[in-house]
Amino acid sequence: xxxxxxxxxxxxxxxxRKRFRDELxxxxxxHRAQAEKEFVAAGMTAExxxxxxxxxxxxxxxxxxxxxxxxxFSFETMVLDLRFALRQLRKNPGxxxxxxxxxxxxxxxxxxxxxxxxxxxxxxxxxxxxxxxxDVTESLALFPRGNLSYADYVDWKRMNTVFSSLAGYTGDxxxxxTPTGTEPVPGERVAVExxxxxxxxxxxxxxFHPGEDVPGASPVVMLNYxxxxxxxxxxPDVVGKAVNLSGVAYTxxxxxxxxxQFAFRDNAEFWAPQQPTNExxxxxxxxxxxxxxxxxxxxxxxxxxxDMKSIAQQLERQFPDxxxxxxxxxxxxxxxxxxxxxxxxxxxxxxxxxxxxxxxxNVSSLLLVRAESRRREIAVRGALGxxxxxxxxxxxxxxxxxxxxxxAMGLMLADAGMQVLTRLISKDMMIGMPYLRGxxxxxxxxxxxxxxxxxxxxxxAVTPIFHMAFSNMRDGLTDGGRAAASTLWRRMGANLxxxxxxxxxxxxxxxxxxxxxxxxxLHLDLGFQTDHLATINIALPDALFSKDAQVVAFARQxxxxxxxLPGVQSAALTSLLPVSCNCNTDWVRFVGRPYxxxxxxxxxxxxxxxxxxxLHTKLLxxxxxxxxxDASKPNVVMINEAFARKYFPGEDPVGKQIGDTQLTPRxxxxxxxxxDDFKDASLDQEQWPAEYQPFNQSPxxxxxxxxxxxxxxxxxxxxxxxxxxxxxxxxxxEEGATMTQRINDSETAYIHRSAAFLVxxxxxxxxxxxxxxLYGVIAYSVSQRTREIGVRMALGAQRSSVYQLVLREAxxxxxxxxxxxxxxxxxxxxxxxxxxFGVHAWDxxxxxxxxxxxxxxxxxxxxxxxxxxxxxxPTVALRAE
Amino acid sequence: MAKKxxxxxxxxxxxxxxxxTRAPLHGxxxxxxxxxxxxxxxxxxxxxxxxxxxxxxxxxxxxxEWKMTETNRRARFYTLTAAGRKQLGIELTQxxxxxxxxxxxxxxxxV
Numbered sequence: 001x002x003x004x005x006x007x008x009x010x011x012x013x014x015x016x017r018k019r020f021r022d023e024l025x026x027x028x029x030x031h032r033a034q035a036e037k038e039f040v041a042a043g044m045t046a047e048x049x050x051x052x053x054x055x056x057x058x059x060x061x062x063x064x065x066x067x068x069x070x071x072x073f074s075f076e077t078m079v080l081d082l083r084f085a086l087r088q089l090r091k092n093p094g095x096x097x098x099x100x101x102x103x104x105x106x107x108x109x110x111x112x113x114x115x116x117x118x119x120x121x122x123x124x125x126x127x128x129x130x131x132x133x134x135d136v137t138e139s140l141a142l143f144p145r146g147n148l149s150y151a152d153y154v155d156w157k158r159m160n161t162v163f164s165s166l167a168g169y170t171g172d173x174x175x176x177x178t179p180t181g182t183e184p185v186p187g188e189r190v191a192v193e194x195x196x197x198x199x200x201x202x203x204x205x206x207x208f209h210p211g212e213d214v215p216g217a218s219p220v221v222m223l224n225y226x227x228x229x230x231x232x233x234x235x236p237d238v239v240g241k242a243v244n245l246s247g248v249a250y251t252x253x254x255x256x257x258x259x260x261q262f263a264f265r266d267n268a269e270f271w272a273p274q275q276p277t278n279e280x281x282x283x284x285x286x287x288x289x290x291x292x293x294x295x296x297x298x299x300x301x302x303x304x305x306x307d308m309k310s311i312a313q314q315l316e317r318q319f320p321d322x323x324x325x326x327x328x329x330x331x332x333x334x335x336x337x338x339x340x341x342x343x344x345x346x347x348x349x350x351x352x353x354x355x356x357x358x359x360x361x362n363v364s365s366l367l368l369v370r371a372e373s374r375r376r377e378i379a380v381r382g383a384l385g386x387x388x389x390x391x392x393x394x395x396x397x398x399x400x401x402x403x404x405x406x407x408a409m410g411l412m413l414a415d416a417g418m419q420v421l422t423r424l425i426s427k428d429m430m431i432g433m434p435y436l437r438g439x440x441x442x443x444x445x446x447x448x449x450x451x452x453x454x455x456x457x458x459x460x461a462v463t464p465i466f467h468m469a470f471s472n473m474r475d476g477l478t479d480g481g482r483a484a485a486s487t488l489w490r491r492m493g494a495n496l497x498x499x500x501x502x503x504x505x506x507x508x509x510x511x512x513x514x515x516x517x518x519x520x521x522l523h524l525d526l527g528f529q530t531d532h533l534a535t536i537n538i539a540l541p542d543a544l545f546s547k548d549a550q551v552v553a554f555a556r557q558x559x560x561x562x563x564x565l566p567g568v569q570s571a572a573l574t575s576l577l578p579v580s581c582n583c584n585t586d587w588v589r590f591v592g593r594p595y596x597x598x599x600x601x602x603x604x605x606x607x608x609x610x611x612x613x614x615l616h617t618k619l620l621x622x623x624x625x626x627x628x629x630d631a632s633k634p635n636v637v638m639i640n641e642a643f644a645r646k647y648f649p650g651e652d653p654v655g656k657q658i659g660d661t662q663l664t665p666r667x668x669x670x671x672x673x674x675x676d677d678f679k680d681a682s683l684d685q686e687q688w689p690a691e692y693q694p695f696n697q698s699p700x701x702x703x704x705x706x707x708x709x710x711x712x713x714x715x716x717x718x719x720x721x722x723x724x725x726x727x728x729x730x731x732x733x734e735e736g737a738t739m740t741q742r743i744n745d746s747e748t749a750y751i752h753r754s755a756a757f758l759v760x761x762x763x764x765x766x767x768x769x770x771x772x773x774l775y776g777v778i779a780y781s782v783s784q785r786t787r788e789i790g791v792r793m794a795l796g797a798q799r800s801s802v803y804q805l806v807l808r809e810a811x812x813x814x815x816x817x818x819x820x821x822x823x824x825x826x827x828x829x830x831x832x833x834x835x836x837f838g839v840h841a842w843d844x845x846x847x848x849x850x851x852x853x854x855x856x857x858x859x860x861x862x863x864x865x866x867x868x869x870x871x872x873x874p875t876v877a878l879r880a881e
Numbered sequence: 882m883a884k885k886x887x888x889x890x891x892x893x894x895x896x897x898x899x900x901x902t903r904a905p906l907h908g909x910x911x912x913x914x915x916x917x918x919x920x921x922x923x924x925x926x927x928x929x930x931x932x933x934x935x936x937x938x939x940x941x942x943x944x945x946e947w948k949m950t951e952t953n954r955r956a957r958f959y960t961l962t963a964a965g966r967k968q969l970g971i972e973l974t975q976x977x978x979x980x981x982x983x984x985x986x987x988x989x990x991x992v
Contacts, residue, residue, distance in 0.1 A: 006939055024931065027908055027957045031927065034909040056927070066932045 024067055061384070081397040088398060095370060096402070099363045102772055103406025103456065105765050106359025108413030109352040111441075111449045115418050117345050118444045119435050120338050126259050127333075128199020129294075134304060135336035136166060136291040138312070139329040145336065147287035150276050152315060152326070156291070159311045162304040163293035167191035168274060170289035171265050174245035175541045175732040178231075181725040184539045184732035187245070188268035189275075195256075197294050204228075205239040205254030213273035220273065221250040225258040227269040245270060247543045261434035263337040264290065285322035292333055305330040341433075351762060358500055358769050360456050363406075364463040365493055365776035367399065371464050372783045392465050399460030407453040414449070415441055417761075424754045426745060493777040498817045500770035501858065505821020505850055506828050507763035512846035513829055513839050514756035520838035521752055522744065527678025528578060528615040530743060533706060534713040535577055536720050536736035540701040544730050551699040552630060555608060557727045558705070565719055567711040572611040573695050577704045579743055582681040582688045590647065591657035591668060599661075602643060603680050603690035606698045612638075612675055614708045620644075622654040622673030630696035635669035641677045643689035658691070669693065683748040684837050706739070713738045755835050767857065770817070775861040778810050782865040789869050790877025799870040806869045810862030817858075818851055825850075893925065893933050894942075895976060898961060898969040901943060907956040908934060934959060942968050 032053045039049035089096035124130050136156070140146045148156075148168065157166045169190040176185045191197075192208035201207070202222060212220055221243065223232070232238045242249050250272065262268070280286035295304055308328035316323040335342075371378075378391055418439055422430075430436065441449075538558070545551050555573055562571040576584055586604035589595050609627045612619065620641060629636050637658065644653045653671045660667040677687050709716045717736040724733050743749060782789075789802055829841030839846070900906060900914045911934075912925045937943045942965030948958045961969075 006941075009939055009941075023957065026955070028927075028931065030907065030954060030956050031909045031912075033954070063928055063931060066928065067935045 021064070024064055028063065062387075081394055082401060084394065085398040085401045089401060092370070095366060096405075098772060099366050099402050100405045100409060102359045102363055102769065103402065104409035104413055105768065106356035107406055107410025107449065107452060107456075108417050109762070109765060110349070110356045110452060111410060111414035111445060112417035112421060113345070113348045113352045114448045115414070115439055115441070115445045116421065116436070117349050118442075118448070119439050120341060120345060120433070122444065123435065125334055125337070125435075126261060130334060131332065132295045133198065133333040134163070134293045134295060134301065134330050135333045136163075136293045136308065137329050138287065139327040140325055145329055145331075146326075148289050148291055149284050149287045149322070150281040150289060151284040152312075152323070153289060153291055155315055156308065156311055156328075159314075160293075160307055162296060162299045162307045164296045165193050165197045166291055166293040167194040167197040168289045168291045169194055169265070170274060171268070172272075173539070174270055175247070175539065175730070176270075177244050177729070181721060182541075182730055182732045184734055185245075185269045186265070186267045187270040187272065188262075188265050189272050191291075192273050194292070197292055200257065200260055202254035203257040204236060205252070207254065208273050213275055215275045215277050217273070217275065219248055219250045219275075220253045221245070222254045222256060222271040223252060224256050224269050224271070225260065228255045231269075243270075245272075246541050261437070263432055263434055265431075266434040267431045283322075284319055293330075301330060301332065337435075348758070355762065355765050355769065356452065358496075358503075358766075358773070360459050361496060362500075362769055362773045362776055363402065363456075364460055365773065365780065367395070367460060367463055369776055369780045369783060371395065372780060395464035396457075396461040399464070400457055403453050403457045403460060406456070407449060411441060411446075411449055414445075420757075424750075424757055426747070426750045428747075429750075493773075493780065494813060497770065497773045497777050497813050498820065500766070500773045501814060501817025501854065502821035502824055504763065504766040504770040505818055505854055506825040507759060507766045508850040508854065509822070509825035509846060510828055510832065511756060511760035511763040512850055513836055513841070513843060514752065514759055514832075516839045516843065516846060517835065517837040518749070518752045518756050521683045521749060524679070524683060524838075526579065526743075527676060528617050530739045532709045532713050533615075533739035534709060534716050534720070534736055535707070535739055535742060536705050536717075536724075537734040538703045538705060538724060539732040539734070540703070540728070541730055541732070542701055545701050548631065548699050551701060552696050554728055554731070555695060555699065555703065556627070558724055558731075559608060559610070561723050561727050562705065562707060562720065565716065565723055567709050567716050569708045569710050570610050570614045571705060571707045572614040573608040574611055574704050574706065575606040575695070575700050575702070576680075577706070577739075577742065578615065579679050579683065579739075579746060580681070582685050586691065587661050588647075588658045588691065589661050589663055591659060591663065595661075597661075600647070601688075603688050604693070605680065605690065606693050606695045606700060608695040611692070611706070614706055615678065616708070617678050618676040620674045620676055621652065622671070624673060625692075625694045627696065629694040633697075635666075635697055636672045636694060637669040638673040638675055638692040639671055640675050640687075640690045640692075642687050643691060644674050646689050682746060683743070684752075685748075713740075752835065752837065755832075767854065770854075771857050771861045774810060774813060774858050775864065777813070778806065778862045779865040779868075781809060782806060782869045785869070786872055786877050789872050790874045793872065793874040794878060802870040802872070803866050806866035807859070807862060810859065810866070814855055814858045814862075818854060821854075822847060822851070892976065893929060894937060895969065895972040896923070896925075897930075897933060897937065897959075898942065898965055898972070901959055901961040902966070902969070905948075905958040905960040907950070907958050909956075911959070937965070940964075940968075 035053040035056060036046075036049045039052050040046060044052065125133070127133060135145070136148075138146045138148050138152065150168070153166075153168045160166065167190065169188055172187045172189050174185050174187045176183050190208075192210055192213045195202070195207050203225065205222070208220065208222070211217055223238070228234055228238060238252055239254065241252050243252055244250075250270075256271065274289070276282065278288075280288045293304070295301070305328070308330050312323075312326055312328040316326060382388070382391060422436065422439060425433070425436070540551060540554065545554065559571050559573065562568060582603060584604055585601050587599045588602055589600065607625070609625045609629070612624055621644075622638075625636065625638065639653060647653075648656065653674060656671050657668055658671065659669070675692070679687075680690050681688060705720075707713070707716060707720070717738070720736050721733045724731055737745075789797075789805070792805075793799075793802065825847070826841050829836065833841065896915055897911055900911050900918075906914060908930055912927070912930055915923055915925050934943070934945075937959075938945055942962060943959045944962055945957050945959050947955055950956050
């Protein structure tokens with residue numbers, strides 16, 4: 001049969017639907033009339049004959065539908081079903097909105113986190129044949145992925161038989177002179193075959209030539225694409241131009257492609273061949289670089305690792321001094337680049353998946369409640385000739401409509417969620433994750449969302465089918481039979497709700513504790529006044545400031561210049577800003593005390609005369625430094641109270657002398673003052689003893705400046721760079737930031753904030769799911785017990801006792817959920833002890849708050865079904881029997 | 882009401898086509914004809930007759946037109962087409978093959 005003819009006839013019927021139906025009706029009427037005539041002829045009365053004919057003929061609506069099904073398109077029925085489904089959902093907007101919202105939330109969390117998983121773990125690195133690229137480094141017991149030394153790297157390159165090419169790279173910084181002053185810019189020094197190893201070709205100009213990494217070769221450099229755009233306006237004639245980097249003239253030979261990324265140093269603007277000229281690269285014991293290698297065909301990762309390890313052992317025997325304990329590490333480059341975030345992402349994805357599953361189960365429980373309350377409607381429709389499959393299909397269509405709406409909304413929420421999550425990642429961390437650039441609803445993510453939608457749709461289709469299969473449709477007319485399925489569902493649903501509520505308690509408590517920690521952290525008394533304080537970092541090119549006297553002169557002038565700016569009260573210098581870390585430490589020894597060789601580790605900072613006054617800290621004993629404490633004067637030092645407490649208990653430290661572990665004469669310095677403790681370390685670290693030396697006696701070319709302002713510190717920031725450049729155009733000035741910004745953006749604050757946000761987000765989702773789940777179970781139970789309630793009321797039960805009946809059932813579930821949840825959350829809080837700051841895992845306030853929030857929302861959710869139960873009309877409920 | 886034997890599945894189309902080989906008939910006429918020719922053994926349910934007729938129309942095996950009956954009522958008469966005649970041939974062959982096969986099995990079972 002010609003399918004084209006069939007189609008054309010189907011189409012003609014589709015458009016002439018009314019004629020088709022009329023003809024069919026007329027034909028069937030004729031049939032009935034003929035049958036009637038025959039019955040009359042056989043001796044029946046006219047009326048009896050008519051009934052007999054109709055009975056024999058059967059349900060004409062059903063008949064017409066079946067004829068229609070033969071000729072119609074199946075989508076026609078679907079459109080009808082869909083229209084009916086939408087009407088049903090509109091009629092019950094509360095149900096529809098809840099279901100869609102729940103689905104959308106569950107969906108969005110999963111999709112947003114999947115987008116990160118896709119970007120970080122699934123998408124291949126943008127290099128040629130990326131799975132053959134290996135991260136090759138030395139390894140120590142303490143540092144499994146330790147730096148390589150240049151000499152070892154050269155030997156590895158020569159001796160290995162497993163890599164078709166092995167290319168080293170090391171981070172560097174350049175001072176770039178621009179029309180507006182000197183800027184520090186991140187750069188990278190790489191082997192000449194670095195790009196060829198990765199399989200990356202410059203978008204403009206040429207790759208490095210062999211020999212350009214030999215000391216003395218004329219310096220060449222390649223630009224990052226963004227640098228080319230930003231600093232050179234994307235002009236193609238940039239190739240061949242000269243650029244002055246840290247006082248050396250480089251020739252630009254090429255530009256990296258736009259999609260080029262290198263997670264270890266993605267912000268590097270200038271890429272130069274690595275000439276082993278710096279001090280470190282001349283010593284085998286100094287480690288400052290890494291390498292990337294491309295495996296030869298047929299070589300496995302394990303084989304490569306084994307080869308490198310045997311080379312490392314050989315070198316260890318050859319150079320026992322420098323290479324003791326230096327092993328080798330070979331791992332896929334992708335693993336090294338993604339590193340620690342793989343487990344975090346997978347845990348998050350698992351959590352989001354679980355939430356989505358719970359969301360879906362909740363929605364299907366809501367669907368069941370509705371199916372239950374529509375038993376009569378279904379039974380009536382069945383009696384009027386709707387086939388069972390048609391009825392099931394109707395439910396499926398409703399489920400599909402919900403999934404479609406939920407998915408659409410979920411995608412929008414996911415898009416917003418991704419942006420929020422990306423914003424949670426600090427700028428510094430983002431540099432290490434270039435693969436997150438351009439994160440969004442791409443093809444993979446949409447595919448994943450589609451897959452989730454299909455799974456959800458299947459679940460929603462299966463639920464009512466099970467329900468209808470277990471319950472006898474005819475019972476619906478009498479409100480009679482209670483299927484085994486409903487009891488099963490009630491029990492399963494109740495257990496599920498307890499788990500949901502307990503999860504919500506755990507997450508809410510976690511979020512509460514983390515939120516409280518964050519608040520405590522950001523409102524910690526740091527021992528100095530953090531507002532009205534601006535900060536800026538300055539790097540002086542070593543080549544131009546090789547003498548201490550030059551640096552000291554610059555320091556004096558720059559403080560004077562900045563202090564003369566409007567709105568500035570005072571300015572001072574330090575080698576490291578407050579609220580950084582317990583780092584840059586020194587080992588001290590006390591003059592006139594026996595020494596047993598232990599390391600007395602203290603923080604060491606070099607600060608200028610006005611530093612403590614500018615911070616607004618308290619002097620406890622002795623005196624501050626003055627500007628006269630310089631190289632021409634005896635060495636002096638100030639200590640903090642923690643230092644005095646630990647090393648001079650019950651003594652006055654002022655006047656005492658300390659030195660290095662050898663008590664080298666030039667290291668001996670006299671303590672002139674004790675300062676109150678303030679936060680050198682990061683926010684959540686403990687207070688360490690600290691010593692402060694005068695900047696003028698121990699100057700450094702990398703300087704941080706603090707500026708106390710009388711007006712808004714933000715307003716002073718833009719004027720700083722210009723003032724500093726007025727003192728020296730060679731000084732590279734980083735972008736300034738207020739002290740408050742630095743504290744809020746510090747890694748500690750960032751980790752606490754992200755943890756609080758993530759857990760908080762999940763907690764809100766879990767709470768909503770738990771509450772909706774509870775509503776579903778209680779409402780279902782009420783719909784099942786309508787008759788029982790009717791009987792109770794007929795026997796004299798008050799409405800209040802019906803309320804009690806329902807709320808007691810809900811209360812029991814809530815109570816179990818809360819108790820299990822509290823036990824779980826104390827356990828969970830102990831596990832995240834490191835993330836908690838200033839609060840205990842069993843913080844009563846938080847726990848009480850969580851219990852109140854959860855109980856109130858859960859009771860509210862059960863109030864609605866309770867009210868419906870109490871408003872049952874006993875006569876109606878009993879008549880339905 | 883005593884239960885009459887159901888039609889063998891898949892044979893309705895064939896019976897309709899066969900009935901129409903002699904003369905064009907309306908739906909009621911087809912049902913009546915099958916009932917009479919089978920000595921009242923086979924009854925065509927109206928519930929299956931009309932969907933089947935629509936299916937045959939769609940396949941192009943029958944044509945339908947409105948005509949007057951002898952009692953002067955409008956009725957839709959179905960006529961066999963050439964394609965329908967060919968289809969009937971195919972279905973008869975298949976049916977005979979199947980009956981023969983069933984017969985062989987039953988005979989064998991009796992031995």
